[in-house]
Amino acid sequence: MSATILETSSITKYYGKTKALDGISLQLKKGQVLGILGPNGSGKTTFLSVILGVLRPYSGWYRWVDGDVNSAPASIGALLEKPCFLPGNRLQTQLYDMAILHKIPARHRAMRIKEVLTETGLEDVATKKFSALSLGMKQRAAIAMALLSRPDILILDEPTNGLDPQGIIDIRQLIRQLAATGKTVILASHILDEVEKVCTHAAFFKKGVLAGFESLVPESTEDNPVYRLLLEVPYTETGKLLECLGLNPNCVLLEKMPNGAVVDFEPSEGGPELLNKFLAENNIMLSGLTKVKSGIEQSFMKITGEQQQHGH
Amino acid sequence: MAIELLHVMIRKIVRYPLFWIVSVFFLLIIPMLYRFFLTIDLTFAGQQINLLAFLTPDSASVWQYILFVASYGVYVMILFALSFINRDLREGIWRQYLFAGSSRNDLALALWLFSLGLSLWALLLVVLAGSGIVLRQSHAFNAADFIELRLFFAGFLLHYFVFIALAVALNMLLRNTIMSFLIILLWGLVAESAVRWIDPTGFAHYLPVYNLNGLVPNPILALFDRSSVAEPDTQSVVMSLFWLFGCIGSTYYVLRRKDL
Ligand SMILES: Nc1ncnc2c1ncn2[C@@H]1O[C@H](COP(=O)(O)OP(=O)(O)OP(=O)(O)O)[C@@H](O)[C@H]1O
Numbered sequence: 131m132s133a134t135i136l137e138t139s140s141i142t143k144y145y146g147k148t149k150a151l152d153g154i155s156l157q158l159k160k161g162q163v164l165g166i167l168g169p170n171g172s173g174k175t176t177f178l179s180v181i182l183g184v185l186r187p188y189s190g191w192y193r194w195v196d197g198d199v200n201s202a203p204a205s206i207g208a209l210l211e212k213p214c215f216l217p218g219n220r221l222q223t224q225l226y227d228m229a230i231l232h233k234i235p236a237r238h239r240a241m242r243i244k245e246v247l248t249e250t251g252l253e254d255v256a257t258k259k260f261s262a263l264s265l266g267m268k269q270r271a272a273i274a275m276a277l278l279s280r281p282d283i284l285i286l287d288e289p290t291n292g293l294d295p296q297g298i299i300d301i302r303q304l305i306r307q308l309a310a311t312g313k314t315v316i317l318a319s320h321i322l323d324e325v326e327k328v329c330t331h332a333a334f335f336k337k338g339v340l341a342g343f344e345s346l347v348p349e350s351t352e353d354n355p356v357y358r359l360l361l362e363v364p365y366t367e368t369g370k371l372l373e374c375l376g377l378n379p380n381c382v383l384l385e386k387m388p389n390g391a392v393v394d395f396e397p398s399e400g401g402p403e404l405l406n407k408f409l410a411e412n413n414i415m416l417s418g419l420t421k422v423k424s425g426i427e428q429s430f431m432k433i434t435g436e437q438q439q440h441g442h
Numbered sequence: 443m444a445i446e447l448l449h450v451m452i453r454k455i456v457r458y459p460l461f462w463i464v465s466v467f468f469l470l471i472i473p474m475l476y477r478f479f480l481t482i483d484l485t486f487a488g489q490q491i492n493l494l495a496f497l498t499p500d501s502a503s504v505w506q507y508i509l510f511v512a513s514y515g516v517y518v519m520i521l522f523a524l525s526f527i528n529r530d531l532r533e534g535i536w537r538q539y540l541f542a543g544s545s546r547n548d549l550a551l552a553l554w555l556f557s558l559g560l561s562l563w564a565l566l567l568v569v570l571a572g573s574g575i576v577l578r579q580s581h582a583f584n585a586a587d588f589i590e591l592r593l594f595f596a597g598f599l600l601h602y603f604v605f606i607a608l609a610v611a612l613n614m615l616l617r618n619t620i621m622s623f624l625i626i627l628l629w630g631l632v633a634e635s636a637v638r639w640i641d642p643t644g645f646a647h648y649l650p651v652y653n654l655n656g657l658v659p660n661p662i663l664a665l666f667d668r669s670s671v672a673e674p675d676t677q678s679v680v681m682s683l684f685w686l687f688g689c690i691g692s693t694y695y696v697l698r699r700k701d702l
C-alpha cells in the first residue's frame with residue numbers, strides 16, 4: 131500500500147451564493163495520476179485552487195502529506211487556468227524570479243531554466259516578453275514554470291489548452307514520464323481521451339459534486355491478469371446476475387447497470403471464459419460479454435448527463 | 443522565505459517602468475511643491491509673513507520646510523505601491539508565490555517590508571531633491587543638519603510608512619488601485635479635515651491623517667505656535683504607531699482569510 135499524498139474531506143466552497151463545490155472527499159496515493167473530469171463550470175478549477183491554498187474552503191478540510199490541515203504543500207508545480215506571468219517581463223527573467231523563490235542555488239538557476247525551456251520547446255523565445263508569445267507558447271511557458279522546481283506533486287488545469295497536436299503529444303508524454311518516476315500528478319480536463327491516455331484514476335465532477343471515482347488501470351500483475359468485463363443480461367436477470375457475482379471470489383463489482391454490470395475479473399488461471407462458465411453453471415445466460423479497457427466515456431456520459439458535449 | 447520574496451519583489455520593482463517614472467516625478471515635484479507653498483501668504487496675528495525671508499539664512503529651517511512639503515508627496519508613492527501590488531494580484535503572481543512555497547504570513551511580511559522599503563526610498567529621494575534646494579537657497583550644505591533634525595527625519599519616515607501601510611490595508615480589502623487611491627486622497631486632503639472641523643475636540647484627534655501630519659509639522663507655524671523648534675509630538679507618534687499596527691493587523695488578517 132503506498133502512502134496517501136492528499137486527503138480531502140467534505141470540501142465546500144461558495145462564490146457569493148453560488149455553490150461551486152459541495153462536499154468533495156477523495157484520497158490520492160503516491161504515484162497516482164488523477165484525472166478530474168467534468169463539464170464546464172463543474173468546479174474542477176475551484177477544487178484545484180482550494181487544495182493549492184489559493185482559495186479558502188468554506189467548510190471541510192484537506193491535508194497534504196507532511197502538511198498541516200488546510201495549508202498548501204511546501205513546494206508544488208501548478209498551472210491554474212490561466213498562465214501567471216507579467217506581460218511586460220521576459221520569460222527567462224520571470225522563470226529566474228521563481229527559481230529564487232524555489233531556493234534553487236544561484237549557480238544552478240540558469241541551467242535549470244534552460245532545461246525546462248527545452249523540455250517545453252521554448253528555447254527560442256526565452257528572451258521574449260511574455261505578451262509577445264502566442265497562446266500555445268504561453269501555455270507551454272506555464273508548464274515550464276510548473277516544472278521549474280522538479281516538484282514531486284504536479285497540478286495541471288487543462289494543460290493542453292491551446293497546444294498544437296505535437297505539443298499535446300509532448301505534454302502527455304511528459305506527464306506519463308513524470309508519473310513513471312513516481313511523481314504524483316493531478317490533471318483537470320474535459321477531454322476524456324486525454325484523461326484516459328495519461329491517468330490512472332478519474333474523478334467525475336458534476337455541479338460541484340464528486341459524482342464518481344474510478345480506477346482506469348485494473349491493478350494487474352504479470353501472473354494474475356485482471357480483465358475488466360462488461361456483462362450483459364436481459365433486464366429481468368440483472369438481480370440474479372449481481373447476486374451470483376457476489377458468490378465469485380475472483381470478481382469485483384465496479385458498476386451496476388439496468389441490464390448488466392461491469393466487473394474486474396481476476397482468475398487464478400485461464401481467462402474471461404471462466405466467468406462465463408461459472409455464470410452458466412448458475413443458470414445465467416449472458417447476452418453479451420465484452421472486454422473493456424475502461425468505461426470512462428460511458429461513466430462520463432452517465433454521470434454528467436446526456437446533453438453534455440465533449441470535444442477535441 | 444520572506445527574504446527571497448523581498449529579493450524577487452525588488453527585482454520586479456526595478457524592472458517596473460512606473461517605478462522610475464514615479465521616482466523622477468517625485469524628484470521634480472518636491473521643488474515645485476516647495477515653491478508653491480512659499481507663494482501662499484501666511485498671516486499670523488495680523489502680520490504678513492515673508493516665508494522666503496524667514497527661511498533663507500538657516501539651512502536647517504529649509505530642510506524642515508522641505509520635509510514638511512515633501513510629506514504631501516506620499517500620495518505619489520501610494521499610487522505606485524497600489525498599482526504594483528494590484529498588478530501582481532491581477533496577473534496571478536501571488537498564486538505563483540504560494541506554489542513556490544511562500545506562506546500567507548510570508549506574503550503579509552513582504553508587504554510590510556515593501557511599505558517600509560518604499561518609505562526609505564522616498565526619504566532618499568527627498569534628501570537628493572532637498573540637497574539641490576538647500577544649495578540654491580542657502581548656498582551651503584551642512585551635514586550637521588541631519589543630526590540636528592534626526593527626529594524630524596524619523597517622523598517623516600514614519601509618516602510615509604504608516605500612510606503607505608494604511609493605503610495597502612485598504613487596498614487589500616478593495617483590490618482596486620483607483621478606488622483605494624481616491625479614497626485615501628479624499629480622506630487625507632478633505633474628509634478628515636471636515637470631520638475635524640465639525641468636531642474639533644473629540645475623537646477627531648485620534649483619526650490617522652491628523653496624527654500623521656503631526657509627525658511632519660509645518661516648521662513655521664509650529665515656531666509661532668510653540669516658539670520652539672518643531673518636532674513630532676508624542677501623541678502623534680503614539681497614535682501613528684497605533685494606526686500602523688492596526689493596518690498591519692488588518693492586512694495580515696485579510697491575507698490569511700481571503701482568496702487570492
Ligand atoms: N471567480 C468566480 N466568481 C464567481 N463564480 C465563480 C468564479 N469562478 C468560478 N465560479 C463559478 O463556480 C463554478 C465552478 O467553476 P470552475 O471554474 O471551478 O469550473 P470548471 O470545472 O473549472 O469549468 P471549466 O471546464 O470551464 O474550466 C461555476 O458555476 C462558475 O460559474
Ligand SMILES: [Mg+2]
Nearest residue numbers: 174175211287
Ligand atoms: Mg476550469
